[in-house]
Every structure is written in C-alpha cells, then in structure tokens.
Amino acid sequence: xxxxxxxxxxxxxxxxxxxxxxxxxxxxxxxxxxxxxxxxxxxxxxxxxxxxxxxxxxxxxxxxxxxxxxxxxxxxxxxxxxxx
Numbered sequence: 354x355x356x357x358x359x360x361x362x363x364x365x366x367x368x369x370x371x372x373x374x375x376x377x378x379x380x381x382x383x384x385x386x387x388x389x390x391x392x393x394x395x396x397x398x399x400x401x402x403x404x405x406x407x408x409x410x411x412x413x414x415x416x417x418x419x420x421x422x423x424x425x426x427x428x429x430x431x432x433x434x435x436x437x
Contacts, residue, residue: 355391357380357382357387357391358391358394358395360380360381361376361380361382361388361391361392361395362395364376364379364380365392365395373385373388373389373392376388376392
C-alpha cells in the first residue's frame with residue numbers, strides 16, 4: 354500500500370465523517386481527485402478479518418433490498434406505504 358493511501362486510511366479511520374477536501378488538506382494530497390482515487394482503491398481492498406470488500410457488501414445489501422420488494426405484490430407495497 355502506498356504511503357499516501359496509508360495516510361488517507363489512517364485519517365479516515367480516525368475521522369469517519371471527513372469530506373474529500375478535509376482528507377486532502379490533512380494528508381497533504383495534491384487534489385481531491387487523488388483522494389477520491391485512493392478511497393476507491395481502499396473500498397476494493399478486502400477486509401483483513403473476513404476478506405470481504407466494502408463494494409461487495411454494498412452489492413449484497415442492494416440485492417437483499419431488491420429481493421424484498423420483488424417478493425411483494427404492488428398491492429402489498431401500497432399497503433405497506435399507507436401503513437395498512
């Protein structure tokens with residue numbers, strides 16, 4: 354892992370709500386696009402404890418939500434929205 358990516362990861366771990374610009378300034382990175390590039394690479398890197406990626410977990414969550422709504426008929430969806 355590059356030095357820049359390590360700095361970004363450490364900062365993001367300590368400041369989870371930080372914006373790209375905040376990370377850029379704190380880590381002394383040349384532009385927001387460079388920060389964005391490294392954040393995308395970090396998302397694709399497998400977790401050390403379970404081997405899953407953030408990207409894979411997002412896809413799994415989207416499939417679960419879609420399956421949930423696909424199993425419902427339009428009538429059941431309308432009833433759920435209206436609270437019936």
